[in-house]
Amino acid sequence: MSSLISILSTDHGRLRREQRDISKRDLLKALRYGSRERTWGERWKIEYDGIIFIVNKSLTQEVTAFPSPLALAPVDTKDRVKQKRAQDLFMIKPELCTSHTVLVVDVSGSMTTHDIDLHRDRQVAAYSSLAMEYIAEQLFKQTATNTDIVSLVEFNRTAEVVLHREPFSWTLYNKLLNRRDSRSFAQRQGESFRDQIQGDSNYLAALEEADKVLRSIEHDRCALSLLFLSDGAPTDAKALDITPLAARRHMVAKISEMSQRYGEKLNVQMLGFGSAFQDFSVLESLVEAVKSTNSGAKAEYTYCGKLASKMASAMSSLVSSTTETRTQLLEQDLGKSRDRRKVQLESETKERNEWSFFKILDHFSYDARTNDFQHHPGLPPGAIIGYEGPNQDRESNHLHNRNPPPFLAMKRLPYGKGAERLAFRCQLARTTSEQDFTFNTMVAKETNLVERPNDNVEFHRTFCSAQDLASYLANEFNSRLRALPSYSATDTPRIVFLPCSILTLDDPEWRGRGVLVEKKLNTEKYGWKKYNDNAGVSVVLSANVTGIMLLS
Numbered sequence: 327m328s329s330l331i332s333i334l335s336t337d338h339g340r341l342r343r344e345q346r347d348i349s350k351r352d353l354l355k356a357l358r359y360g361s362r363e364r365t366w367g368e369r370w371k372i373e374y375d376g377i378i379f380i381v382n383k384s385l386t387q388e389v390t391a392f393p394s395p396l397a398l399a400p401v402d403t404k405d406r407v408k409q410k411r412a413q414d415l416f417m418i419k420p421e422l423c424t425s426h427t428v429l430v431v432d433v434s435g436s437m438t439t440h441d442i443d444l445h446r447d448r449q450v451a452a453y454s455s456l457a458m459e460y461i462a463e464q465l466f467k468q469t470a471t472n473t474d475i476v477s478l479v480e481f482n483r484t485a486e487v488v489l490h491r492e493p494f495s496w497t498l499y500n501k502l503l504n505r506r507d508s509r510s511f512a513q514r515q516g517e518s519f520r521d522q523i524q525g526d527s528n529y530l531a532a533l534e535e536a537d538k539v540l541r542s543i544e545h546d547r548c549a550l551s552l553l554f555l556s557d558g559a560p561t562d563a564k565a566l567d568i569t570p571l572a573a574r575r576h577m578v579a580k581i582s583e584m585s586q587r588y589g590e591k592l593n594v595q596m597l598g599f600g601s602a603f604q605d606f607s608v609l610e611s612l613v614e615a616v617k618s619t620n621s622g623a624k625a626e627y628t629y630c631g632k633l634a635s636k637m638a639s640a641m642s643s644l645v646s647s648t649t650e651t652r653t654q655l656l657e658q659d660l661g662k663s664r665d666r667r668k669v670q671l672e673s674e675t676k677e678r679n680e681w682s683f684f685k686i687l688d689h690f691s692y693d694a695r696t697n698d699f700q701h702h703p704g705l706p707p708g709a710i711i712g713y714e715g716p717n718q719d720r721e722s723n724h725l726h727n728r729n730p731p732p733f734l735a736m737k738r739l740p741y742g743k744g745a746e747r748l749a750f751r752c753q754l755a756r757t758t759s760e761q762d763f764t765f766n767t768m769v770a771k772e773t774n775l776v777e778r779p780n781d782n783v784e785f786h787r788t789f790c791s792a793q794d795l796a797s798y799l800a801n802e803f804n805s806r807l808r809a810l811p812s813y814s815a816t817d818t819p820r821i822v823f824l825p826c827s828i829l830t831l832d833d834p835e836w837r838g839r840g841v842l843v844e845k846k847l848n849t850e851k852y853g854w855k856k857y858n859d860n861a862g863v864s865v866v867l868s869a870n871v872t873g874i875m876l877l878s
Contacts, residue, residue, distance in 0.1 A: 590622030
């Protein structure tokens with residue numbers, strides 16, 4: 327029946343379908359089966375099978391056609407809150423980031439040109455490709471986690487940071503898609519003059535803004551990437567009132583300075599797309615400048631023409647380079663000498679081991695489902711497991727009200743140390759007084775390695791993950807044990823691993839100091855013995871009178 331439908335295709339419509347790989351048959355199917363709605367100028371907007379057609383009011387003439395825009399990912403309030411908390415964490419603990427990519431996107435008036443395959447215009451093509459090929463692809467393949475962050479700089483006459491330190495997530499995917507020009511056809515026709523005014527593309531302002539963002543996270547284990555995307559030559563010469571050659575020298579000097587500063591941590595991808603008649607020689611010059619510094623920074627230039635598929639290939643290349651750099655930096659970190667902090671144990675001195683009080687900044691617990699730390703609003707499990715102190719009812723109410731004591735008191739000197747961690751006695755406190763200690767005595771553990779004091783929370787990830795898995799296996803073992811005919815609830819030992827959580831502290835000498843806290847075993851009441859397994863891992867075991875074995 328579709329062959330009976332008569333329609334006259336204009337040259338413009340045919341061109342759009344050819345550019346976007348849309349066939350005449352798609353149009354005929356849309357006319358018969360697609361959903362219709364009125365649009366500007368009494369035209370019809372028809373959508374069918376992921377393609378949007380604009381036809382005249384009599385449905386006899388095709389005006390244009392383009393694929394339906396990418397849909398947003400399903401993200402709820404919980405996801406957005408999680409994204410905000412992770413972003414806030416990186417603001418105070420930038421050392422947790424493993425990679426930082428700065429996307430620099432040209433949003434000048436020429437980006438509204440309709441000539442990119444499979445997309446409405448250049449700007450939509452840019453953001454759709456970034457969202458799908460750079461963000462979604464890595465989320466699907468799990469080559470990036472929420473310790474990998476992205477910032478976005480948009481530029482035309484000026485440059486502006488519109489997304490700052492956003493962790494990889496579907497929330498970030500949606501934020502990039504939301505940067506697409508969502509104006510209707512009628513609005514674009516009416517605002518074409520605005521697009522002409524915003525036709526400037528000043529590269530130098532964009533590079534300077536990108537450099538500021540990159541400098542905000544600059545530690546030895548963070549891979550840095552710069553993806554610079556433009557559809558034409560820069561207009562800096564006009565903006566600075568200098569010759570084009572002088573303007574190019576300024577830009578080359580800037581990218582060279584960045585390469586020298588960041589060295590082997592930096593990967594640069596310059597990406598030009600659009601008409602082949604545009605001059606992309608400046609982008610090529612910037613790549614050559616990076617390479618000529620011999621700083622170890624890597625750079626690549628890709629001309630994509632009007633093909634979105636080439637943009638995807640260029641982004642894939644940047645992903646590979648960033649992943650390689652991130653792995654190399656991690657291996658270098660692991661290869662560092664494991665220097666220990668020089669500390670004195672409380673047993674090695676006759677001086678009184680005084681208490682130090684720290685305001686608790688945040689509380690985290692480990693979530694095995696995401697292999698990540700989540701904000702924990704209540705008390706540390708180690709403080710309340712088996713609590714036997716006075717005013718137990720009042721303390722229970724205190725817990726249920728989710729208003730935990732604001733201070734952690736820690737002994738100045740550790741009472742024990744291992745290969746990588748120190749152990750301190752600690753207590754929750756309502757004030758900075760020993761008279762206001764509350765709940766169980768706990769143990770606070772932190773790194774003993776000189777080169778890792780800035781890891782704060784991240785240092786404890788491996789231990790928390792192992793502890794969580796061990797606890798799960800212990801529960802499985804106990805459930806099998808209870809199924810045995812000879813099982814006795816009072817006489818059969820059961821295995822229980824102590825739950826732990828992370829507190830970050832306001833320590834003026836150690837920004838965002840992070841300690842793992844768990845209940846301190848009562849070694850005076852219950853006997854204990856330290857064992858080492860075949861891998862040399864220490865296990866402290868305590869057997870109490872109820873037949874439960876607590877392991878730390």
